[in-house]
Amino acid sequence: MPELVSDTCSFDTGFENKIQRLAIASSYALGHLCRDPSILLRLHRLKHFKLEDSMILPAQEDIQNLDLVKRSLRFFRHLKLIEIIYLDVIEKNPLQQTLYHLSDLADLLIRKALEASYHNLVSKHGQPLDENGNKIELDIIAMGKLGGRELNFSSDIDLICCYASDGELEGYGRLSHQEFFTRLTRLFTQILNESTEDGFVYRVDLRLRPWGDSGPVVLNHAALEHYYQLHGREWEQYAMVKARVVTGSDADRKHLVSILKPFVYRKYHDYKVFEGLATLKDKIDLQARSRGMQDNIKLGNGGIREIEFFVQAFQILKGGRNKQLQNTQILYCLDVLQQQKIIAAGTVEDLRGAYVFLRVLENKIQMLNDEQIHTCPQNPLLRERIAEVMGYPHWQALNENLQMHRQKVGSHFAELFKREAEPRSSMVISDSIGDEKTGLQQIEYMTSIGLNNPEEIHRCLVTFFGSKAWSFMSARAKQRFSTLIPAILEEICRSEQQLALFERLLNLFSSIAGRSVYFDLLYQNNALLVKL
Incomplete structure (x- = not known):
């Protein structure tokens, strides 16, 4: 430390200890302090983060010199990032404050x-x-x-x-x-x-x-x-x-x-968001596995992205009617979801705790060398440096906490976006039912599951497939309906008035033909289908 400050002035032991801790947290910051020890004077006086934009281009005529602009922007970024590291590591700024500073x-x-x-x-x-x-x-x-x-x-x-x-x-x-x-x-x-x-x-x-x-x-x-x-x-x-x-x-x-x-944000409850986000996450998981990124705390299982998807699903689902969820910040939205009892308090606490831990860890990893990485270092010394800065006695203790948070996030994410435990019937009844051969196969299927009026129900379906309601349905809704019909027919078998019940259901489907979201909802929720 004396070598670092000899060109400026003497500092008390307390401040020197702070700078040593800063050096443990960030080789990037240490490198810049060695190149420009005068930054130490700013850190010694630093209490609050402030963006003095006049420091970037103090003279208006300088704005025409783009090379000067580039140098000024880079110098200012380095200076302010060092201040952010100092406030985060030494002054113990909370995560949200650090994220605001970086974003601003x-x-x-x-x-x-x-x-x-x-x-x-x-x-x-x-x-x-x-x-x-x-x-x-x-x-x-x-x-x-x-x-x-x-x-x-x-x-x-x-x-x-x-x-x-x-x-x-x-x-x-x-x-x-x-x-x-x-x-x-x-x-x-x-x-x-x-x-x-x-x-x-x-x-x-x-x-x-x-x-x-x-x-x-x-x-x-x-x-x-x-x-x-x-x-x-x-x-x-x-x-x-x-x-x-x-x-x-x-x-x-x-x-x-x-x-x-x-x-x-749609005015109706957009239930297809769950399937859409789950499908998107499947693609990310496949990419992560193909690139050996399972340990990635952002994209891997139980990582930051799963928390983001979890919250975004409820924002899109309910945000059209709930303006408090029309917010860009995850922690704020988690508070809303808990206060309005949309999500169980225990689940929110798990997700909030994991989000804060993972984002703090992500920042500490990236502060080391100003690198955009999302995996924990393999180097034992770097691991111990991160553990020290985050307040753990050793890396093993930090890693145990990391795995605990990821397990909780993964469990909540899997529960929200769970796939069906049992596959649906392989039978799909579509508008090709009017074809004679296909029609006979469908009637045979209806007879096999116990329908007592298979020919009449088949006739109702042929009429529905030729109706205006069917023509109004989107391709997605038609696909959902065709997949749902076997399950609907199996439920109808429980009724003593099978034909009358089926006709009433077709009337209902005709009235919602233009709203594919309802077919998505029935497709995703077997209990609701049974109740219907």
Whole structure:
């Protein structure tokens, strides 16, 4: 420690001990302190986190020098990350405070990179204006952890970029708004992404935008709305739970919220979310196994992603009618789910405790060397350093706690998204029942399960498959109905008035033909089917 501070001043033993603990927590921080010992003076005075954006580009004329902008952004990021590590490790800031600090830092650096890029392009091509002569800005939607103000220490940032309306600029090249904002998006992401001798600011991922890599990097609001109304996919609905607009005018922000919220939160209870999220998690598990990522505390079994999916399922299911669940932050939503008794208190406590533990561990792993990794190190010394910083006597004690939390999360996740224990009947009755050969096979099946009027029930089904109600049903609803029919017929066998009961059920199905969600609900809930 004396060697580190000799060029600045002497510090008391208490502060030197704090810096030694900081060095245990982060080789990344120690490296920067050795290169610039003056940072120690800031840490010695540091009590609260503050973002002094005037430090980034103190002179307005500096904004034109993009090389200077890049250096300033990188220096500021390193300085503030060291302060965040210090407050987290030494001052024991709670997890949520650390996540806010990391997210707010990212918001500021995005805005500064955008400001410099915008100024640079406007000076060449002119100012984009709407039909009323008002300035048009680039609207940036933060997704994922940044959208929820839950950013981890070393993370990609997922962004979607858009602008209000089309038009043409008056300056050099007479660029269209589409061309201008495409150049702007590429320029500000390059400023953030590029690895220089000073490092990088953030790895920017634009692939969550409409059409992904095959789509334009930026869209106007009308095109964005059109996409989500007609082409938005289930996984995009889940992802949009985290959407937060971080740049743009107040009017633009309100308009984007009005576009995105109806896409995410439906007025009816969207029960298919459970199957959709379970299917998505299956794909992630398959990917994790193929890449040897079972020990990944983010994507592996019992990891952070399962907690996120658990909470998002209830947000999408109930958020359309429960505005308190229309929130981007997991811990807040867990509190709502517990307070409103939507989820058992014990389950919420398990998930909250695991989420806090896993996110703290994830940050400690990434603080070591400013690396975006989600698996515990294999090096015994690094493991002991993490255990020490997290307050455990040794790695084994920490790992036991880790496995306990993952087991609880995995159990709750499996229970919520459980698959059926027994396979459904292999028999599927579809609209091909009108074919003579198929019809005879179906009547034979109906007779075998004990229906006393198989020909009449077969006739009812043929009529239903030829009705307007059937034509109104989506492909998904038709598939669900065809799979459900054998189970429905088996339940009808218990009734003394089989034909009358079946006719009443078909009338009910006709009335809900346009709502595939009800067929999903029946498909997923055998007890409800029996009650019906």
